[in-house]
Amino acid sequence: MVITVLSGGVGAARLLDALSDAIEPSEITAIVNVGDDLIMHGLTICPDLDTIMYTLAGLNNHELGWGLAGESWRVMEELDALGGEAWFRLGDRDLATHLYRSQRLGDGATKTEVTTELCDRLGVRVRLLPVTNDALATTFDTELGRLSFQEYFVRHHHDVAVTAIDVVGANEATASTEVLEALREASRIVIAPSNPLISIDPILRVPGVLDLLEQRRDVVVGVSPIIDGRALKGPADRLLAELGHEVSCLGVLDFYKGLIGTWIIDETDADRADEVRSRDVQVIVTTTIMSEADNDQRLSAAVLA
Amino acid sequence: MVITVLSGGVGAARLLDALSDAIEPSEITAIVNVGDDLIMHGLTICPDLDTIMYTLAGLNNHELGWGLAGESWRVMEELDALGGEAWFRLGDRDLATHLYRSQRLGDGATKTEVTTELCDRLGVRVRLLPVTNDALATTFDTELGRLSFQEYFVRHHHDVAVTAIDVVGANEATASTEVLEALREASRIVIAPSNPLISIDPILRVPGVLDLLEQRRDVVVGVSPIIDGRALKGPADRLLAELGHEVSCLGVLDFYKGLIGTWIIDETDADRADEVRSRDVQVIVTTTIMSEADNDQRLSAAVLA
Numbered sequence: 282m283v284i285t286v287l288s289g290g291v292g293a294a295r296l297l298d299a300l301s302d303a304i305e306p307s308e309i310t311a312i313v314n315v316g317d318d319l320i321m322h323g324l325t326i327c328p329d330l331d332t333i334m335y336t337l338a339g340l341n342n343h344e345l346g347w348g349l350a351g352e353s354w355r356v357m358e359e360l361d362a363l364g365g366e367a368w369f370r371l372g373d374r375d376l377a378t379h380l381y382r383s384q385r386l387g388d389g390a391t392k393t394e395v396t397t398e399l400c401d402r403l404g405v406r407v408r409l410l411p412v413t414n415d416a417l418a419t420t421f422d423t424e425l426g427r428l429s430f431q432e433y434f435v436r437h438h439h440d441v442a443v444t445a446i447d448v449v450g451a452n453e454a455t456a457s458t459e460v461l462e463a464l465r466e467a468s469r470i471v472i473a474p475s476n477p478l479i480s481i482d483p484i485l486r487v488p489g490v491l492d493l494l495e496q497r498r499d500v501v502v503g504v505s506p507i508i509d510g511r512a513l514k515g516p517a518d519r520l521l522a523e524l525g526h527e528v529s530c531l532g533v534l535d536f537y538k539g540l541i542g543t544w545i546i547d548e549t550d551a552d553r554a555d556e557v558r559s560r561d562v563q564v565i566v567t568t569t570i571m572s573e574a575d576n577d578q579r580l581s582a583a584v585l586a
Numbered sequence: 587m588v589i590t591v592l593s594g595g596v597g598a599a600r601l602l603d604a605l606s607d608a609i610e611p612s613e614i615t616a617i618v619n620v621g622d623d624l625i626m627h628g629l630t631i632c633p634d635l636d637t638i639m640y641t642l643a644g645l646n647n648h649e650l651g652w653g654l655a656g657e658s659w660r661v662m663e664e665l666d667a668l669g670g671e672a673w674f675r676l677g678d679r680d681l682a683t684h685l686y687r688s689q690r691l692g693d694g695a696t697k698t699e700v701t702t703e704l705c706d707r708l709g710v711r712v713r714l715l716p717v718t719n720d721a722l723a724t725t726f727d728t729e730l731g732r733l734s735f736q737e738y739f740v741r742h743h744h745d746v747a748v749t750a751i752d753v754v755g756a757n758e759a760t761a762s763t764e765v766l767e768a769l770r771e772a773s774r775i776v777i778a779p780s781n782p783l784i785s786i787d788p789i790l791r792v793p794g795v796l797d798l799l800e801q802r803r804d805v806v807v808g809v810s811p812i813i814d815g816r817a818l819k820g821p822a823d824r825l826l827a828e829l830g831h832e833v834s835c836l837g838v839l840d841f842y843k844g845l846i847g848t849w850i851i852d853e854t855d856a857d858r859a860d861e862v863r864s865r866d867v868q869v870i871v872t873t874t875i876m877s878e879a880d881n882d883q884r885l886s887a888a889v890l891a
Contacts, residue, residue: 323628323688353660359682363707366689373678377664383628384671402668 282585285310285467289480290317290329291346291514292506292571293473294336296584297407299577300471301337303585306406310463312490314475315392315411316419316448316483317430321369322360324379325386328431329480330396330409331378338403349374368436393457410463412484415454419483420447430479439516443523446478451486464493471584472503472541474569476517477533478524485540494540501542502584504569505530508547513570531556545569545583587890590615590772594785595622595634596651596819597811597876598778599641601889602712604882605776606642608890611711615768617795619780620697620716621724621753621788622735626674627665629684630691633736634785635701635714636683643708654679673741698762715768717789720759724788725752735784744821748828751783756791769798776889777808777846779874781822782838783829790845799845806847807889809874810835813852818875836861850874850888 282304286297288311297311311333318327335341335349342348352372361367371379378399385395391414400409421433422445433439464470475481485491494501507530512518518528526532530546531553543563546553547570557564567583568576587609591602593616602616616638623632640646640654647653657677666672676684683704690700696719705714726738727750738744769775780786790796799806812835817823823833831837835851836858848868851858852875862869872888873881 320628320692321689322685323625323630323692324685325628355658355660355678356681356685359679360685363682363686363704365682365686373660374664376661376681377668377670380627380629380661380665381668381670384626387625387628399668 282468283308283310283466284469284471284585285312285463286471286473287475287481287484288313288329288333288473289475290314290332291336292475293329293480294333294341295571295577296471296473296504296580297333298336299571299581300584301407303578303581306337307408310408310410310467312410312412312460312463312484314480314483315413316417316451316479317434318417319369319429319431321366321431322371324371324376324383325392326369326371326379327382327392327396327411330411331375333407333409334396334400334403334405337400337405337407340403348372369431391457393459408463410457410459412460412490413454413456413487416450417454417483417487418449419479420449421445422447434516439519443520446482446520446524448483448486451483452488454487456487456489460487461489461493464490464497467497468500469585470494470497470501472501472537474504474506476506476512476515476520477536478517478520481537491540498540499542501540502545503534503537503541503543504545504580504584505533505547505550507533508569509549529553534560534562545580587773588613588615588771589774589776589890590617590768591776591778592780592786592789593618593634593638593778594780595619595637596641597780598634598785599638599646600876600882601776601778601809601885602638603641604876604886605889606712608883608886611642612713615713615715615772617715617717617765617768617789619785619788620718621722621756621784622739623722624674624734624736626671626736627676629676629681629688630697631674631676631684632687632697632701632716635716636680638712638714639701639705639708639710642705642710642712645708653677674736696762698764713768715762715764717765717795718759718761718792721755722759722788722792723754724784725754726750727752739784739821744824748825751787751825751829753788753791756788757793759792761792761794765792766794766798769795769802772802773805774890775799775802775806777806777842779809779811781811781817781820781825782841783822783825786842796845803845804847806845807850808839808842808846808848809850809885809889810838810852810855812838813874814854834858839865839867850885 314329392411419430421428423441521528545565554564619634697716724735726733728746826833850870859869876882
């Protein structure tokens, strides 16, 4: 089975990790959000690509929930002492990734090529594809004014009211040929339980992606990131409410209207299954919380069923 | 006494350190070469500015002879493991400087402004001025083809034959207003015992600098970097020979033809003093080797005499 997974950060990383235990990793392609990529200190940083790459390489930091295991913070400590912008924490090991990427992009390589090089070096066999080689910038209109993704997410801990989200550059971006092929040729397309508004939507906004998903709806399987009216992690629940969506597995399904063939919801939402079916969408009810190994396997089995 | 010192890296740093022990540091301005600046890994790196800044802050690494004391190499080790370009060694502490500078340049600050910010933060009271805010790139035509400064100097350990040196961007560069002022207003202008061809010449090539030195020749004091036919450090002797200059204190003086009012030569070259005078240049003979503290003081006294 050749599967393609639309992916954000942590939630997608866990699902991809579980899937790569279940099937041959090289048959899995992750199309990854780049709307939260940023240039800081001159370095091009791709948080979602790196979270997935580090997780699949077994290098992710379980204590922090982000970044690399065995990380040190020498550069940031010195930068802080110099009065530099140190609120976006970049570990010493992690910085090597950003230096590598920035050098190669400066040499003229594409983000897709650099990602492949890094994955090869780290032994990651799942294929990671940034949705586009062009620059996207997810931005937030908030009570504090317009914020970049990481200003909203990290600097303000996503604790400000949002009135609108824009993905600057999306209309003019070109999906890579590898991405379009991976969507055309997949026997199953999975939408990971990532934040629909800020992780998946920037992928959908790149011209060509949405059309292909609509055409291939029968093989599209989505996993609800909202369980019992709440997000397990991050601001998905709050953002859905602020932007006028129902904060439920149904609300997310409606946000993905016309794209989903099968919708996977958590057991605690079993009472919403009939409503899913009423939208002409198949439903699978299972444990979707991936914090325990058994659940990971159960969810990946449901996705592959 | 307000003095302005044309400066490269290590040799100039030592002289500036000695001078700032002798007179009020804030009355000293260093105009610093930026021809060996580079962009690597997306970061803007200014080796000469940093060498002087670290030395004057008392943070220089005496064991290595370059970089910061107490340095660690975590990022480079990881970058090397990723297969990145790790031949130009950037320590973790040092990287913080490059991240700070790159971020501020990206914000729209000039190299001059960023240098002042870094010096303030590190407690450096000598005023450091990059000769220009524009990009210069000293390049070498060699037996291996055209090499950038750091390819020549670090990657190939300046151990290749050079047929020509170019400073790309110099003709179009603009000396900063602070630099021109510092040359106009100095009661003494010093040419540090830095490499004349690759440290001082890129400064002289920025339009306006040479004219001002010629006009102010009476107050220009130069220190010969060649002692007894040899450079204490680096490729100055080899380069002088390869490019057709006499490898002596006289050869360097002739390279600076028309700029020098007083030429300081080492005791071992005392027999060349008359030849200096015959060029209508005053001569001071003293110990110019700064490896011992007393010599530092003696040289700085000669410069200030």
